[in-house]
Amino acid sequence: MRVINRHPGRQARQILTALPFLAAVIAYCTASAIRLAANSEDRLLPSLGQMTAAVRRMAFSQDIASGQYLLLSDTAMSLQRLLLGLAIAVGISFAVGIAVGMVPYLRRTFVAFIAAFSMVPPLAVLPILFIAVGIGETAKVTLIVIGTAPFMIRDLIMRVEELPRPQLIKVQTLGATSWQIALRVVVPQMLPRLIDALRLSLGPAWLYLISAEAIAAESGLGYRIFLVRRYFAMDVILPYVAWITLLAFLFDALLRVFQRRAFPWFALEYMR
Amino acid sequence: MSAISVRDVWQVYDGRVVLERISLEIKSGSFVAIVGPSGCGKTTFLRMLMSEERPSRGTILLDGRPLPDEPTADRGVVFQRYSVLPHLTVLGNVMLPLEFLGSRLLGRLFGAARRDAEAEARAMLAHVGLDGAEHLYPAQLSGGMQQRLALAQALMGKPRVLLLDEPFSALDPGTRAEIHGLTKRLWEETGMTVVMVTHDLSEAFRLGTRIVVFERLEPERGTRITFDIPLEGRKKPQEHRTPREMHILTQEKSPCDRIAVGGRPSAWSAATIIPISTPAKAAAGRP
Ligand SMILES: Nc1ncnc2c1ncn2[C@@H]1O[C@H](COP(=O)(O)OP(=O)(O)OP(=O)(O)O)[C@@H](O)[C@H]1O
Ligand SMILES: [Mg+2]
DSSP: GGGGGGGOOEEEHHHHHHHHHHHHHHHHHHHHHHHHHOOOOOOOOOOOHHHHHHHHHHHHSSOTTTTHHHHHHHHHHHHHHHHHHHHHHHHHHHHHHHHHOOOOHHHHHHHHHHHHHHSHHHHHHHHHHHHHOOSSSSHHHHHHHHHHHHHHHHHHHHHHHSSSSSHHHHHHHHHHOHHHHIIIIIIIHHHHHHHHHHHHHHHHHHHHHHHHHHSSSSSHHHHHHHHHHHTTHHHHHHHHHHHHHHHHHHHHHHHHHHHHHHHHHHHHHHHH | OOOOOEEEEEEEETTTEEEEEEEEETTTTTTEEEETTTTHHHHHHHHHHHHSSOEEEEEEEEEEEEEOOOOTTTEEESSSSSSTTTTHHHHHHHHHHHHHHHHHTTSOOOOOHHHHHOOOOOHHHHHHHTTTTTOOGGGGGGHHHHHHHHHHHHHTOOOOOOEEEEETTTTHHHHHHHHHHHHHHHHHHHHOOOEEOOHHHHHHHOOSSEEEEEEEOSSTTEEEEEEEESSTTTTTTTTGGGGHHHHHHHHTTSGGGGSGGGGGGTTOOOOGGGGOEEEHHHHHOOO
């Protein structure tokens, strides 16, 4: 049988999925063991035991100086910034994307501008933000908004334009006003697509969050990583990176499940 | 209910004439079937009737008044695809016109008004044979059911004119026959004026009170109406018909299945009527 027609069985599927994860862990442990055997003071590839100890210190015991569980407080701060930034970006994108996608006059006015604006490298804007609003929370949240909203706006404009023209003609012949078309036809069909855009924006959002925290912050996951970097604390950095990855992965999975539950028609229509 | 009058209409795209000198008086309550080879401009013509496009030249009047500049509720449409909304259930789709009408601000009805609309929608669904499917999404319906739904939805808007663009051409012959019966019944009950574009000549004969043939006779020129055949009471004595009219009429029962498009007996395309004048175009005209 052709390779493209051969499918793994039930058990094989689980094994295959787990395989690369296992391989990565084994490769790491081997490399770590070799380096530690050569030099027990090596800090580059700490053993699983050393990392477990670091996690215990960071996550399950109070910090002496601040009296906080550092991983917890870092996570809370980072998530607060991330979610606030994404919420603002989603709100702006949804309103602007749908309005510009639907109304020819707005399209003429804004599409080129938004396309140009989206090319501004957000990190290059960061100094401007620091000067304008200081290095507080506003700058970090704004960076996430600037980093993710243009993509979501452009994506939504295109999705709105993609709606089959006959569909829009048809609802007009049912007597709908522009406003009614927006409310009953365009918005409900754009919600699941907005979730797709949001999922794709999670990566960039984390990128801008960590960058902002690395440059100017007193808390947060990015702040911690860049702080302990000074002491070559790989035993802290690696679990933090894994934690951030896990959080991002969970968000993505959550959004996917939510999309399928909340918009059953979308899966029926587009994911057969 | 509503008469349409098309006067010397042209449609030109980028210097290319698609439709040329189309004039047509459509009587109120008639069922006009438009047939013609693929690409000759039937859809273009229908798009002008629904105000999706404006003619390059000429005028179209609806009950003596110029057509509005945009689609309006007096002209309902059913397309071959994308006629119903994928995110609404069958019931939601049929209620939608009532919700548009009853709630200008939200486009959504609540309470007693909603219950009334729902009852009306359910009655319509039963009427078109979709009872029991109220809570399915369009993607869960067969092609035939989807088109029934599209008809039901269009009729809820109480249009005076119904425009159909090959609404049944994707259906299998059995389903098509059923939906023909439904269409005819709905047309008789409502008394609307219907303009239907079709590739299927037998469909045109079964439903239409008049058949209009669109054809491009010379390659450089636009499509024109080459035949306009009233069917209302085919009582017209045969000897009054021109030979070509006779040919078209007799095709309905002639052994032209053999040259029918795709070999399907019911799929008599307009292409089958062309061989008489321009044999070369018969092949080109097939869909
Ligand atoms: N917006 C447009 N711009 C340029 N050309 C167009 C446009 N719309 C249609 N045409 C051209 O007009 C001609 C007629 O198209 P139309 O879709 O009306 O044909 P049709 O008779 O409906 O064909 P079919 O039977 O295949 O549906 C085609 O040659 C098409 O390329
Ligand atoms: Mg067409």
